[in-house]
Amino acid sequence: MAGASAFHLGGDHAHRFESRAATRETPLVKWLILGLSLTFFVIFLLMPLIAVFVEAFRKGWETYITALVEPDALSAIRLTLLAAVISVPLNLVFGVCAAWAIAKFEFRGKQFLITLIDLPFSVSPVIAGLVFVLLFGAQGWFGSWLSDKDIRIIFAVPGIVLATVFVTFPFIARELIPLMQAQGREEEEAAVVLGARGLQTFWYVTLPNIKWGLMYGVILCNARAMGEFGAVSVVSGHIRGQTNTLPLHVEILYNEYQFAAAFAAASVLAVLALVTLVIKTWVENRAAQSHKDANRDDAS
Amino acid sequence: MSIQVKDIHKQFGSFVALDKVSLEFPTGELVALLGPSGCGKTTLLRIIAGLESADSGQVLLDGEDASGTHVRERQVGFVFQHYALFRHMTVFDNVAFGMRMKPRSQRPSDKQIRTKVHDLLKLVQLDWLADRFPAQLSGGQRQRIALARALAVEPRVMLLDEPFGALDAKVRKELRRWLRNLHDELHITSIFVTHDQEEALEVADREVQMDHGKVEQIGTPEEVYRHPATPFVYSFLGSVNLFHGRIEGETVQVGEDVLSHMPHDFDHGAEVVAFARPHELDIVIDGEAGNGVAARISRILAFGVTARVELDGLNGATGQHFEVEITRARVLELGLAQGQAVRLMPSRLKLFEREVVGGVLQ
Numbered sequence: 001m002a003g004a005s006a007f008h009l010g011g012d013h014a015h016r017f018e019s020r021a022a023t024r025e026t027p028l029v030k031w032l033i034l035g036l037s038l039t040f041f042v043i044f045l046l047m048p049l050i051a052v053f054v055e056a057f058r059k060g061w062e063t064y065i066t067a068l069v070e071p072d073a074l075s076a077i078r079l080t081l082l083a084a085v086i087s088v089p090l091n092l093v094f095g096v097c098a099a100w101a102i103a104k105f106e107f108r109g110k111q112f113l114i115t116l117i118d119l120p121f122s123v124s125p126v127i128a129g130l131v132f133v134l135l136f137g138a139q140g141w142f143g144s145w146l147s148d149k150d151i152r153i154i155f156a157v158p159g160i161v162l163a164t165v166f167v168t169f170p171f172i173a174r175e176l177i178p179l180m181q182a183q184g185r186e187e188e189e190a191a192v193v194l195g196a197r198g199l200q201t202f203w204y205v206t207l208p209n210i211k212w213g214l215m216y217g218v219i220l221c222n223a224r225a226m227g228e229f230g231a232v233s234v235v236s237g238h239i240r241g242q243t244n245t246l247p248l249h250v251e252i253l254y255n256e257y258q259f260a261a262a263f264a265a266a267s268v269l270a271v272l273a274l275v276t277l278v279i280k281t282w283v284e285n286r287a288a289q290s291h292k293d294a295n296r297d298d299a300s
Numbered sequence: 301m302s303i304q305v306k307d308i309h310k311q312f313g314s315f316v317a318l319d320k321v322s323l324e325f326p327t328g329e330l331v332a333l334l335g336p337s338g339c340g341k342t343t344l345l346r347i348i349a350g351l352e353s354a355d356s357g358q359v360l361l362d363g364e365d366a367s368g369t370h371v372r373e374r375q376v377g378f379v380f381q382h383y384a385l386f387r388h389m390t391v392f393d394n395v396a397f398g399m400r401m402k403p404r405s406q407r408p409s410d411k412q413i414r415t416k417v418h419d420l421l422k423l424v425q426l427d428w429l430a431d432r433f434p435a436q437l438s439g440g441q442r443q444r445i446a447l448a449r450a451l452a453v454e455p456r457v458m459l460l461d462e463p464f465g466a467l468d469a470k471v472r473k474e475l476r477r478w479l480r481n482l483h484d485e486l487h488i489t490s491i492f493v494t495h496d497q498e499e500a501l502e503v504a505d506r507e508v509q510m511d512h513g514k515v516e517q518i519g520t521p522e523e524v525y526r527h528p529a530t531p532f533v534y535s536f537l538g539s540v541n542l543f544h545g546r547i548e549g550e551t552v553q554v555g556e557d558v559l560s561h562m563p564h565d566f567d568h569g570a571e572v573v574a575f576a577r578p579h580e581l582d583i584v585i586d587g588e589a590g591n592g593v594a595a596r597i598s599r600i601l602a603f604g605v606t607a608r609v610e611l612d613g614l615n616g617a618t619g620q621h622f623e624v625e626i627t628r629a630r631v632l633e634l635g636l637a638q639g640q641a642v643r644l645m646p647s648r649l650k651l652f653e654r655e656v657v658g659g660v661l662q
Contacts, residue, residue, distance in 0.1 A: 186384035189351055190446075192371050193378040194398035194453055204397070208388040290388075 052270050055263035067253075067261035068268065075241045076249035077268065079160065083232075083245060084225040087165040091221055095172025096214070100206075102173075103180030104188070114177070120169050128166050129234025132159060155237030160245060163231040168221045175217035179210055212287035219283060223276045227269060301362045301456040301489050302327045303348060308357035310343055310513075317343045318354070319513040328487045330480070332494055332504035332521070336536065340513040341493045342461055348491065349459050350374050361456065377450030377488075381462040383442045385434040391445050392430040395420055398453035420448040423482070440471040447482075460492035464499065476502050497537045501525065509533050531652045534575050541581060541622045541644075543574040543593060544654070552651070556615050557593045559646060571654035576646040578625040583609065584643045585634050592643035595622055597636060607631045614641065 025033075057064055067073060098117060102110060120128060134140050136153040146153060153159045187209065191201040207214075229247040236243045238252065246269055253262035303325040310318040317340045325331050333341040346352040348359055350371035359366045366374055385394050395417045399408055408416065421427040424444040434442055443463055450458065463479070464472040480503050483490060494500055500507045501521040509517040509524060517529040528534035535542075545554040547570045552559040559574060566572060584592055595611035598621075602608075607628045613620035622644060636642070 186380055186382060187386055190378070190380060190384040190386070190449075191397070191401075193349060193351070193376060194401060194449070195372045196397075196401040197372070200401055204401075205386055208386075 049270060052263055052266050055259060056267040058263075059260045063260050064264045064267075067258075067264035070261075072240045072244065073249060073261075073265055076244045076246045076265070079157065079244065080226050080246040082157070083161050083164045083228075084222055086161050087168055087225045088218060088222050090165055091169055091172050092214075092218060094169065095176060095217060095221075098173040099176035099180050102177050103183075104185060117170050117173050120167050121174075125163075125167055125228065125230030126234055129163050129231035132162055132166070132231075132235050136162075154235050155239065155243060157243065159235035160232050160243060163235045164225050164228055167228050167231050168224045171221035171224065172214065172217035175213050175220070176210055179213040180206075183209055212283060212290055215283045216280065216287060219276055219280045223273060226272055302360075303457055303489060303491070304358075304360035304363070305344070305348065306358040306360065308344065308347060308354045308359070310340070310347065310352070310354050316513050318347070320357070321513070321515055322357075323508060323515060323518070325489060325491060327489050329505045330483045330490045330492070330503065332492055332500035332507040333510060334494055334497065334500045334507050334536075335510035335516075336495060339510045341495075341510050344510075345459050345461055345491060345493050348457075349376050349378050351378070375453070375456045377447075377453065377455030377458045379443070379446050379450050379458070379460040379463045381465045383434070383439075383446045383466075385442055385446055385449070387434050389433075390430065391421070391426070391432050391434070391437070392417055394434070394445060395449045395452050397449065416452065420452055421445075423451070424448045438471075439467045440475055443467065443475065444478075447479075451486075455488065458488050458490040458492075460490065462493050462495070465494075472499070479503055497521075497525075509536070511536070528650070531573060531575070534650060534652075539578050539623055541576045541578065541624075542620075543576075544571075545574060546571055552649070554593055557643075558591060559593065559649065560591070566651060566653070572651045573654055574646070575650045575652070576648065578608070578623045579606075580646055580648045581622070581624045582645045582647060583624055583626060583630075583634060583636065584645050585636075585640070587643035587645070592645040593622075595642060595644055597638055597640045597642060600631060600636060600638060602628045602631055604628070609636065611642070611644070 068077075098113070101107075102114060133154055136142055136146060136159065138147065138154070140154075151158075153162065187205050188201050191205045196204065227247060228245075229251075232245055233248055233251075236245070236248055238244060238248060240252070244252065246265060250262050250265045250269070253259075253265060305321060305323050308318050308321045310316075319340075321340070321344060323344075333344060335341045343352060347354050350359075350366070350369065354367075361369075361374065386397065389397070396413050399413050399416065402408075418427060418430070421430055424447060426441055426444055426448070429437060429441065429445070434445070437445065447463075460479075464475050467475065476499055479492075483503075492503070504521055506519065507521050507524055508515055511532050517524055517533050519527075524533065525537050528537060534540060543552070543554045543559065545552040545559065547553075547566045547568055548558070549568060550560075552572060552574055554574075594614040596614055597609060598612050599610040600607060601610070605628060606625050607630075609624045609626065609631070611622040611624065612618075613622065624644065
């Protein structure tokens with residue numbers, strides 16, 4: 001992701017720009033740019049966040065708590081967590097496998113595979129959802145076969161999980177591919193020559209080298225898994241207490257003019273997002289640290 | 301353990317990296333694989349290690365065909381040009397890695413591992429770095445750790461892929477000497493790849509000169525340097541001056557000039573290329589026409605005891621550049637100056653037939 005490469009540009013660089021006459025801007029330009037970005041930040045990022053919490057607590061604590069412990073809300077939270085708990089580990093395995101294959105092996109159709117991995121990013125989530133309806137829905141390709149076997153996918157939990165897995169697939173693979181490509185094969189070769197078996201090499205050499213990138217991918221993947229709306233909305237069927245995830249629950253409440261409850265549910269998502277951001281920042285710092293070490297490694 | 305390769309052929313697409321190479325590396329020797337980049341030396345080393353597989357041919361370790369043996373069972377030590385240390389492990393863990401990866405039944409105890417690692421670190425004189433991470437070491441230290449790590453699994457052969465290639469000149473020189481001493485101590489059959497003739501000369505018992513996927517010459521570094529078998533080897537092993545000429549009885553005719561010959565077995569009239577090292581040429585200031593090759597001094601570099609004189613060819617050798625090494629005292633004695641026309645007289649010439657050179661040097 002862009003973020004992964006951007007975080008290496010720390011204060012060092014900014015400081016250098018400031019101290020060098022050639023790249024120093026006049027105070028006017030500096031404050032203008034700063035002011036513009038801060039204004040934008042406040043209006044488009046900070047205000048909505050505050051609004052969510054203000055609206056959530058407008059009718060007081062009791063209403064807030066009630067809105068969250070109500071069975072439908074609890075079921076939505078449970079389903080959201082379930083979707084994340086299933087799709088993140090799945091994509092962890094898929095992502096590592098795909099990245100491994102792309103970074104370490106030469107094979108025909110590699111470029112095609114890389115493009116394919118990006119598909120969930122480039123396609124609208126609604127279409128992703130529709131695809132699953134077309135495949136597994138009552139009128140879909142496998143529809144009659146599934147109904148014979150009495151398996152429900154669309155308008156049920158499996159559909160939601162499937163859609164979530166699809167939408168969040170690229171995060172981990174995308175994060176790992178450039179990382180693993182940059183690291184090359186030498187350390188693994190060294191391990192093999194020293195007698196390590198395949199799994200040992202992966203566990204003791206490959207994994208420790210990619211752990212921060214992997215963690216970063218997992219966090220992004222998780223954030224998207226919990227927040228996904230479009231694809232899930234199509235396959236869910238919006239059955240209260242059964243196939244509603246938290247984002248869908250928010251929408252339903254909002255459409256029913258239960259603003260306080262809608263915002264209460266939204267605030268849970270917002271808190272999850274904030275926690276994710278904090279963890280993400282921490283991981284980034286650690287990753288930048290190990291990146292710095294690696295650079296020192298190259299420099300000498 | 302002896303290593304033998306038989307008819308090894310390896311191709312990457314249409315590029316032939318190794319063309320039916322057969323070689324023998326006797327037990328206990330330190331052999332240098334020498335050649336320009338792209339000559340196939342690293343590929344050969346990786347095939348011996350088992351990191352790469354040959355299209356055809358065999359690798360024999362101790363007389364046994366190792367083609368079916370996986371890298372991890374070949375018991376080879378491999379040292380990479382860029383060290384390939386495990387960056388997230390301390391020096392100690394790096395060296396211990398090979399022992400810890402052994403199947404439980406063969407794995408030494410923690411205590412044994414600790415003793416062994418410290419012994420190896422002492423051997424490479426870096427015992428005090430055990431708790432550091434690779435990033436905290438200098439290039440030379442890293443390569444010594446890499447060597448200790450390779451030795452930890454008690455390899456039957458050591459394979460070193462341009463082990464000093466990434467180091468600066470001074471450290472490289474130190475490490476060469478150190479590696480030679482280490483080899484004299486351990487006597488493990490070793491092959492190391494290099495493109496540096498000086499390195500081969502200083503470290504190796506024997507050198508294998510390679511070019512374009514083929515072996516050009518095998519011998520002690522001194523033999524190869526003194527008696528290069530082909531024009532390629534001659535010009536690869538140091539600075540050269542070359543003269544194109546024709547055999548005229550007892551002399552070599554270079555344009556209008558004549559170089560006196562040494563005994564040779566070329567036919568009268570044969571087209572030849574004559575080579576002379578910079579120190580094998582002498583400068584004559586008042587030589588008669590027809591004896592020696594005429595040239596004009598373009599630059600004199602006299603810093604130390606030896607001076608380097610650069611010259612441009614005249615007459616038959618117009619457009620060619622020559623380089624002569626003589627003592628600084630001799631430069632003063634002759635009163636050489638820039639722009640002066642002189643004659644070059646070789647004290648030793650090495651002749652090759654012109655056809656052999658075809659396209660390689662010109």
